[in-house]
Amino acid sequence: MPRSLRFSDFYNNYRNWVSKNPQVSTDFETTARWLSYFIAGRINSSHVVSELIYCLSNLLVLHNDRIICELRHLNTVRSGEKLRLYLTVLEYSEVFLELSASKKWGEKGRWLVICIIQLFKCISKLVLVHHYKESMIQYPVISVLERRALTETSDAGCISVSEICQRGSVSFKLKRSGRIIRKIEASPPANIRSWKPLQKEIIYDPVSLENIEQALLDRMLAAETIYLVKPIAHLGSLIYFGQKSWKPYILALMFDLCSLHLYKSCDKTKINTLSIKQKVIISRRTTHLLLYLIRSPFFNRYSKDKINDLLNSMSRNVPFASLICNQFIKYLPFYQSNYFYMWSS
Incomplete structure (x- = not known):
């Protein structure tokens, strides 16, 4: 019982440390990833060991990202989240599983593992698209958290473009010239601005618009x-x-x-x-x-x-x-x- 308590305390301290120091944890994860490159070719079964370290470093990044999102309340409720998590773990681990199967069971075992992995990935992604209405599947399925941008945003107190758009219209039209002018409060961040003037809004018939969109x-x-x-x-x-x-x-x-x-x-x-x-x-x-x-x-x-x-x-x-x-x-x-x-x- 005391051991479990000590472990739980250690893990809670680790979670708090990762949440408060996202950039430092990123440095540790990067070091582990570079260690996998250094090991390659220097010890027996180096390819398997190197891929294992690379796989674990990616899984550590995924785990730490989830900790940061949870403790900073960045999680958004999405359907099929468990399936996304399984797919992400599999994408990080698939090369290690293939190499391990090749070493243990030979080339036939390796191709059997490849077929099983690819069938599971294909079916799962089709379920995400057709059942859970995911628009596009990226690689990895759960993207890596932009911790540097997260820190800069929290420090500057910036407001996302989506939040701005939810507050109301982002533009207005001049009465005489009909020119479309973007509101100051609706201007996106400088790094994603197109610097192009807003185009006149094209009005479609509701029925034809719905047909076009479909x-x-x-x-x-x-x-x-x-x-x-x-x-x-x-x-x-x-x-x-x-x-x-x-x-x-x-x-x-x-x-x-x-x-x-x-x-x-x-x-x-x-x-x-x-x-x-x-x-x-x-x-x-x-x-x-x-x-x-x-x-x-x-x-x-x-x-x-x-x-x-x-x-x-x-x-x-x-x-x-x-x-x-x-x-x-x-x-x-x-x-x-x-x-x-x-x-x-």
């Missing part, structure tokens, strides 16, 4: 479904056609391009359908298309030699670059085969 929502739902089904489609085609075939690679690329095309067609309409958060996720997914340059079979046939030549050139010509480039060349095949699947992003 059509756009259906298109966005189709785009997100295509994106979420892509990992299973790629995995199934990989099993059917083989790992050296170009068909799984092209199929996954077509799924990504089709999803992005549907989203961007929604954004081109005069009705502002996509939120700022959705636009950020779409921009990130567009950037992730560059990963196809280092995914098999394109990597094995084209980009591998060019990347190695570039790293060797930097190692010879840039002072001290050999310390990083030589290690990167050494572990590039391992990183490429374990971190750059079609379903990783």
Whole structure:
């Protein structure tokens, strides 16, 4: 009984410390993450141990974020929160589970674990989108808390844009010229301002407006479904056609391009359908298309030699670059085969 009391007191003190010192706890988490890079290649089973430390550091970040949100009363009640939590934990742990399965049961065990993980992730994300009405699924599902921004906001006493918008109209129209003027109190923070004049509001017929909005929502739902089904489609085609075939690679690329095309067609309409958060996720997914340059079979046939030549050139010509480039060349095949699947992003 005394031991449990001591542990509970220690844990409560830890929770209070994390809540009061979010930036210091971030430094400790970053140190643990860098420790995983340092261990790689230096001890037996280093890849598994390194990935375990990296996984635990991410889980520590998730746990500390939840502590900060709870003690600072930042939690918002959302449906499907437990499912989001399970998915986030699995996304942080999946590479470690794959490496552990490969070491214990061989290649067949590794691919069995991959199939189970991807099926669970795909079904769970589709449930979030279709049942819990989540608009878009980001990676990780529960995003990392912006602790620095949180500290600056609490110190400055800033008001969020959503709170401003809830207080009333953000603009008014001049009677003579009809020009739209933004109210001073509704001005967003300087870092997210577009500095563009407000556009005249387009008035639609209520029935046609409702039909347009529903059509756009259906298109966005189709785009997100295509994106979420892509990992299973790629995995199934990989099993059917083989790992050296170009068909799984092209199929996954077509799924990504089709999803992005549907989203961007929604954004081109005069009705502002996509939120700022959705636009950020779409921009990130567009950037992730560059990963196809280092995914098999394109990597094995084209980009591998060019990347190695570039790293060797930097190692010879840039002072001290050999310390990083030589290690990167050494572990590039391992990183490429374990971190750059079609379903990783």
